[in-house]
Amino acid sequence: MTVRLSLLNAGQTELTDPELDELRAMFHGPLITPEDPGYDESRVMHNGMFDRRPGLIVRCAGPADVMGAVRVARERDLLVAVRGGGHGIAGHSVCDNGLMIDLSAMRGVWTNPAERIVRVQGGALWADVDREAQTFGLAVPGGVVSTTGVAGLTLGGGLGWLHRKYGLTCDNLIAAEVVTADGRLVRASSTEHEELFWALRGGGGNFGVVTAFEFQAHPVGPAVMFGCAMYAAEDAEEVLPAWRDWTAGLPDEVTSRILFWTMPATPLLPPEVHDRDVLIVAAVHAGSPDEGAPALRPIGRFGTPLADLSGPAPFREVQRNLDFMFPKGQLRSYWKSVTVNELGDDVLDVLLRRGLNRPHPRTLVHAPQMGGAVRRAGPADTAHGDRSAAFIVSIDGNWTDADDDAATMQWVRDGFDEIQALPSTAGTYLNFSGDRDLDNAAKQAAFGRNLDRLAGIKRDFDPENRFRLNNNIQPAMAR
Numbered sequence: 001m002t003v004r005l006s007l008l009n010a011g012q013t014e015l016t017d018p019e020l021d022e023l024r025a026m027f028h029g030p031l032i033t034p035e036d037p038g039y040d041e042s043r044v045m046h047n048g049m050f051d052r053r054p055g056l057i058v059r060c061a062g063p064a065d066v067m068g069a070v071r072v073a074r075e076r077d078l079l080v081a082v083r084g085g086g087h088g089i090a091g092h093s094v095c096d097n098g099l100m101i102d103l104s105a106m107r108g109v110w111t112n113p114a115e116r117i118v119r120v121q122g123g124a125l126w127a128d129v130d131r132e133a134q135t136f137g138l139a140v141p142g143g144v145v146s147t148t149g150v151a152g153l154t155l156g157g158g159l160g161w162l163h164r165k166y167g168l169t170c171d172n173l174i175a176a177e178v179v180t181a182d183g184r185l186v187r188a189s190s191t192e193h194e195e196l197f198w199a200l201r202g203g204g205g206n207f208g209v210v211t212a213f214e215f216q217a218h219p220v221g222p223a224v225m226f227g228c229a230m231y232a233a234e235d236a237e238e239v240l241p242a243w244r245d246w247t248a249g250l251p252d253e254v255t256s257r258i259l260f261w262t263m264p265a266t267p268l269l270p271p272e273v274h275d276r277d278v279l280i281v282a283a284v285h286a287g288s289p290d291e292g293a294p295a296l297r298p299i300g301r302f303g304t305p306l307a308d309l310s311g312p313a314p315f316r317e318v319q320r321n322l323d324f325m326f327p328k329g330q331l332r333s334y335w336k337s338v339t340v341n342e343l344g345d346d347v348l349d350v351l352l353r354r355g356l357n358r359p360h361p362r363t364l365v366h367a368p369q370m371g372g373a374v375r376r377a378g379p380a381d382t383a384h385g386d387r388s389a390a391f392i393v394s395i396d397g398n399w400t401d402a403d404d405d406a407a408t409m410q411w412v413r414d415g416f417d418e419i420q421a422l423p424s425t426a427g428t429y430l431n432f433s434g435d436r437d438l439d440n441a442a443k444q445a446a447f448g449r450n451l452d453r454l455a456g457i458k459r460d461f462d463p464e465n466r467f468r469l470n471n472n473i474q475p476a477m478a479r
Ligand SMILES: Cc1cc2nc3c(=O)[nH]c(=O)nc-3n(C[C@H](O)[C@H](O)[C@H](O)COP(=O)(O)OP(=O)(O)OC[C@H]3O[C@@H](n4cnc5c(N)ncnc54)[C@H](O)[C@@H]3O)c2cc1C
Pocket: 046, 081, 082, 083, 084, 085, 086, 087, 088, 089, 091, 092, 093, 103, 122, 123, 142, 143, 144, 145, 148, 149, 150, 151, 152, 153, 154, 155, 156, 157, 158, 159, 160, 204, 205, 206, 208, 209, 210, 211, 326, 431, 432, 469, 470, 471
């Protein structure tokens, strides 16, 4: 067979059977063409909107395969997509006709309990990290859905249930091993390739393929106090301001958020909330359950909840609590988010109206509290940019029918525009962005003054912009 592949800028090239055989012999992991078993499984993204067909997939077995794949891409000038956990909302990690560098088989995690360091391969999911780290009573601050990839989440910042105590995920990165656009494997840390290390902490997948991350971990669990009260959405007008006022005095141990959602009728949930529109007030206390219980008690007292699921729970279970709401490939998703300096009544008003009028039961309007350790890092300490936000407001369109694409995406954009027009808004969080191509305003909103420095680092490490299927930063002009 012959495989047709897109070139980086324009045009196509072909790989013949003997050329494919030569490549097969070179890689340890499988080389997957559209004719091979495993092709569909590899190209399925979490977001069901993307039915893209790469020309060739290299399912890498280790860093040597990643280096080989990047070299092949460079020698043949191929368009490249890099897949970690496959959860990217904008679908950057899969492309039509290009070469897909698939790290989904690289999920190893090793914990060094003495130094509290967790080493994670570039295709691992948070469930993999939680399993290994919790065995030693440790946790790396990750996301709130355990099937999300470590790579994309970390490179884009990373927030979850522990960020107010321990910072963003990227703040806990102490080193990364990266295959750069010229096919070299380099190590970036505070003492090696320092500029690259700075850029990896929030600058996305622009600078190379990360084959391994090393994180500082923290003692957490095995049980933590989980707060989760589900109020009838009709009561939100009373509950929302009470929650907002409560968050003002919280210690960093507590990371809280609210979520407007519709609960499915599942045995996982109490019957009182089945098929109900709810406002969930949730939080995790990063200390012991005994310390956490009194701190989180108010969660069930902002009104009369339909159900209060609060209680001590294994940290790993907390990390998996929301997984069932995000079945792989079954939802179409388009998200946009705004960071806000304060949750004034004007922001609450939009939250309330949007939250009560969601176009699909799985569409979610949520607001995690920021601050704490996130804010203690300066805006130029990492590429992530502005840290001043008190909250993020995210409008997460999730739906099932392709006929609803246009209307739901417009609904998300309208909500975003409405909040962005308010005086207290600051920026945007790109991990919660469904836009494939970012305009300059979005890049400024995300990176602020860090954008120029990022463009310079991009020029130094990827002058041809080979890694462009991401929240792309154009290389600065040559020096
Ligand atoms: C259900 C769900 C829950 C989420 N929850 C959270 C949350 O709690 N907190 C949060 O901060 N975010 C969250 N996110 C957003 C998430 O952080 C981003 O979607 C992130 O990009 C996913 O990373 P991934 O590796 O799974 O995705 P992918 O689609 O594989 O990749 C996303 C981007 O990263 C690049 N990339 C992937 N792997 C590598 C690598 N090894 N080296 C270099 N570049 C790479 C890709 O090329 C692409 O540009 C969630 C997303 C979903 C769908």
